[in-house]
Structure formats: C-alpha cells, structure tokens
Amino acid sequence: MAATVVVAETNGASGSSVETLDPSNLNMGSVDTAELDPSSYPIVAQADGHAFEKWLRLYVSDLGGSTVVDNLKVWLSNLGGGWATGEGMSANLVESGYSAASYPAGGPVDTDSVDATEPMPEAEPAGPNVGIGGSLAGTITVVPEYSDWIVLQLDVSALTPAGSLNQKTITFQYDEQ
C-alpha cells in the first residue's frame, strides 16, 4: 500500500470557500475556479497582468501503512514549448526563510499576489520548499492532514501575445517512510 496524497485546490472567500480534491488540471485564468477552461476565461495581456492565484495544498487522507510523509517539493517540471513573451509564474515556494501563508479572507486575487512573490522553481529543489505545520522540516504522521499552502500565480505583460499559452507541468513530490 502507499499513502494517499492528492493536490487540493481551494477557491472563494474563506467563509464560503470550495475545495476541489485531485483536480485534473491547474489551468489558470480570469476566474477563481478549479479546472477552468482557459479559452473561456482568458487573462488580459496588460502591464502587470495576472491570472487568479491558485491556493493549493497537498492532502494526505491515508498513510497506507507508512509512518511519515515529508520532504515536500513543488516545481515546474515541463515548460512545454516555453514561456511566451512577458509570461511567467510566481510562487511562495522557498527553501530557506520560510513562513507559511494564510488563506486570504476574500479568497484568491487577480492583482499582484502578496504571497506568490518568488519565481516559480523550474528544477527540482535541493530540499523541501513546501512546509508542514509551518516548517519545511515538518512531517505528517497522523491523518487526515494538509501541507501548508502553496500559492501560484501566472503573470503576463502587455507584450504577451493573444492565444493559448503553452501547456506546462507542475510536479508535487513527497517521501514516505
């Protein structure tokens, strides 16, 4: 057996937020919704343009006989055809100086994120970059349990061309023992 771990996305204001477990995609656009159709919710190409943030966590529902889940790492593992002009992704993922993010009362925003302020890693980090219980050295030993928040935001500029952006892949990695 193996631990049961899925990505969990949360949308909406904190008093009425909706959680989607194991979303089929992390498409980002001009609405705060899981599994959105990017062609229906395009991002406006403008100076300091952004998609709605994605507020995510790893959710461990069952340890499956393992004792510990830890060493959480998240990174952009496939850029597809690469970044379009002015396109980028920001995140709150760091390997040092870590401080856990708190879900915003008003829900995810499409203005410049105050939580996703670092460049999204494009290679596997050397150490954990997602915390558990407020610490990168945290562990999950009792379930159900969540990781700390992972905050991502797709950024564009006035130069970003119209049309579909290249498909990219994000990897969420964890260890069991």
Added chain:
Amino acid sequence: MENRLEIIVAREGMEPMVLPFEQLHDIKDSITSIMLLWNTSSFYVDRLSKTFIVNGGRKLRMENLGECSILYRKRSAVTVSVNGGEQGRKVSWIIGLQDDHDKIVALKVDERGSTWEWIDHL
C-alpha cells in the same frame, strides 16, 4: 512473469527476510543491509561495510563516510498540467547510507527497477 519488487532486509544476528515497505520504519535502526530486488535488477546496500552492489556488479565501497545508518524512502511525484488536462503519478525508491554528519550516498531507482541514479541529498 510479473516484475514485482521485493524488499529484503538483514538485521544483526538474524537471517535476511522479505519485508513489506510499511514494516521498515519500526526496525530501521537495526537494519544492517537492504536490497531492492526485481526479476531483472537488484540494488544492495550494506551499512556495516558501507558498500553498494548494483545489478550484481562490482562491490562499491564508500570512503569518507562516518558512522552510517540505512537510508530508505518511497518517493512519489504527482504531475498536473497548466493549460492542459493531464495528470500523472510516478513512484521511485531510495536506498542508501546517511552518516553521522548527515552526508548521504544513495541510489534512486524507478518503480520498475529499470533506471537508477546516484543522489547525495533527499
């Protein structure tokens, strides 16, 4: 023939035995050697002699390691697409040595034992 993984563990004063992954945690401090074994590949680590053997090849002794403990992990990677509709999941296995200065020498092996690489950190 099914290419299923077996984990074989030896402890001081005991015969080697096949154990499920979930039982390793409780005995990890007493493990002297560990082997990941598939039909066509094998990966072996001995804590006391600080040696590795990959697919029955030459015994590789690691110098410059202090007092070691066995290191093992099951690693999972979930991939989700952005501007797409795909999702995937991969498993790999890590076995090796971690010394008393936290220096790591380990093997990371894919789920079927087909590919492997050396790693020096988790």
